[in-house]
Amino acid sequence: MFVGHGLLAFALVAAGARWAGRSREHALTLGVAAGAFATLPDVDILYAPLGLVASGAFDVEGFWAAGNVVHRAVTHSLVVAAIAAIAFRYWSRAERSATAPAMSTARATGWSTAVTVDRAVAVVLLASLTVVAGIVSGLLGAFVMTVFGLVGCAVTTVAVRRGDLSPNAVLLVAAFGLASHPFGDLVTGGPPQLLYPFDLGLLTQRISLAADPTLHLFGAFWLELATLWLALVVYTTLTDRRVREAIHGRAALGVAYAAAVLAVPAPTLASSYEFVFSVLAVGIVGPVPLVRRQWRAWRRTHRPAGEYGGIAAALTGLTAITLASVGYAIAYAVL
Known part of the structure; x- marks a missing residue:
C-alpha cells in the first residue's frame, strides 16, 4: 500500500492538470510532485527498525508492532497536512528566490531578506508541529515529525529546482498529496488519526470490504x-x-x-x-x-x-x- 498512495495522487493530479489545460510535461511534473508528497506521511514507518533493535523482535510481526507505535498518527493528519503544505509553500518561495538570476546590489539585499523571512516562516511552522507532536506523543512523535519536515523540505526543493513549480503549485500538490494519503489506509490496519493532535476520532475502525x-x-x-x-x-x-x-x-x-x-x-x-x-x-x-x-x-x-x-x-x-x-x-x- 505504500506505493499506491503516491501513484493515486500522481494519477489524479496529472489527469486533472491536463484536463485543466496544462501541457503534458507540466501535468506530469505536477503529478510526480503530488505523488512524492502523498508518500511523505509514511516516513513514520522509519521508526520500525529502531523499535526492532530496542525490542529484539526481529520478525514481520515485530516490525509492524514497532512501526505502529506512531504509524498513521503523527503524520497522517489533515490538520498536519494543512499546516505542512503552507510551510512547504514558504520553503518553495525561498528556493525560487535563492535560485533567481543575479540582480543589482540594492535589489539583491531586499531579495535576500525575503528569502530569509520565507525560510524562517517555514521553519517556525514545521518546528511548531514538532513541538506539538512532542507534547502529545513524546520524543518519538517529535522525532517522526522532524523527519517528516526535513524530507518534505527536500521534496519541495527538488520540485522547485527540477520541476520549476511555483509556490502556489507546491501548495496545491502538497496539500492534495498529504491530505489524500490517510484515506488510502481506510481498508488496511487501524484507521489513521485524521485530526491529530486533537483527540477527536472521525473513524474508529477500518472499512470492511467483505465479511470473509x-x-x-x-x-x-x-x-x-x-x-x-x-x-x-x-x-x-x-x-x-x-x-x-x-x-x-x-x-x-x-x-x-x-x-x-x-x-x-x-x-x-x-x-x-x-x-x-x-x-x-x-x-x-x-x-x-x-x-x-x-x-x-x-x-x-x-x-x-x-x-x-x-x-x-x-x-x-x-x-x-x-x-x-x-x-x-x-x-x-x-x-
Missing part, C-alpha cells in the same frame, strides 16, 4: 492494483502511448498462479505475506525477458528499446499479477 477476511484482503489488493492501472494509464496517455500495445503475451502466465491455492494459505490482512510476495513474483517472471532486452539496448545505445521502453515490462508484469490474483480468488471461492 480473505475476500477483504482480495478487495484491498485489487484496489491497489486499480490504483497502479490508473497511474499507468494516465502516464501512457500523457506520453502518447497505448496500453494494449505495451502488454506482452507473457502476461498470460499469471493464470497458472490459480494452482497456488493448493500450496499458499488463504491470505488475510494479518497473514498476507506468502500470498503477496508469491503473486508479485509472478509479475516479475513474466517481463524478465523484456527487462533483459531493455538493459542490453541501454548498454549499447543508452536508449530504451522500442517506443515503450520499461513501460512494456511494467504493464506486462501488472497484467500478470492481476490475472494471477483473480485466478487465485476464483480457485479459493470454488474450493
Whole structure:
C-alpha cells in the first residue's frame, strides 16, 4: 500500500492538470510532485527498525508492532497536512528566490531578506508541529515529525529546482498529496488519526470490504492494483502511448498462479505475506525477458528499446499479477 498512495495522487493530479489545460510535461511534473508528497506521511514507518533493535523482535510481526507505535498518527493528519503544505509553500518561495538570476546590489539585499523571512516562516511552522507532536506523543512523535519536515523540505526543493513549480503549485500538490494519503489506509490496519493532535476520532475502525477476511484482503489488493492501472494509464496517455500495445503475451502466465491455492494459505490482512510476495513474483517472471532486452539496448545505445521502453515490462508484469490474483480468488471461492 505504500506505493499506491503516491501513484493515486500522481494519477489524479496529472489527469486533472491536463484536463485543466496544462501541457503534458507540466501535468506530469505536477503529478510526480503530488505523488512524492502523498508518500511523505509514511516516513513514520522509519521508526520500525529502531523499535526492532530496542525490542529484539526481529520478525514481520515485530516490525509492524514497532512501526505502529506512531504509524498513521503523527503524520497522517489533515490538520498536519494543512499546516505542512503552507510551510512547504514558504520553503518553495525561498528556493525560487535563492535560485533567481543575479540582480543589482540594492535589489539583491531586499531579495535576500525575503528569502530569509520565507525560510524562517517555514521553519517556525514545521518546528511548531514538532513541538506539538512532542507534547502529545513524546520524543518519538517529535522525532517522526522532524523527519517528516526535513524530507518534505527536500521534496519541495527538488520540485522547485527540477520541476520549476511555483509556490502556489507546491501548495496545491502538497496539500492534495498529504491530505489524500490517510484515506488510502481506510481498508488496511487501524484507521489513521485524521485530526491529530486533537483527540477527536472521525473513524474508529477500518472499512470492511467483505465479511470473509480473505475476500477483504482480495478487495484491498485489487484496489491497489486499480490504483497502479490508473497511474499507468494516465502516464501512457500523457506520453502518447497505448496500453494494449505495451502488454506482452507473457502476461498470460499469471493464470497458472490459480494452482497456488493448493500450496499458499488463504491470505488475510494479518497473514498476507506468502500470498503477496508469491503473486508479485509472478509479475516479475513474466517481463524478465523484456527487462533483459531493455538493459542490453541501454548498454549499447543508452536508449530504451522500442517506443515503450520499461513501460512494456511494467504493464506486462501488472497484467500478470492481476490475472494471477483473480485466478487465485476464483480457485479459493470454488474450493
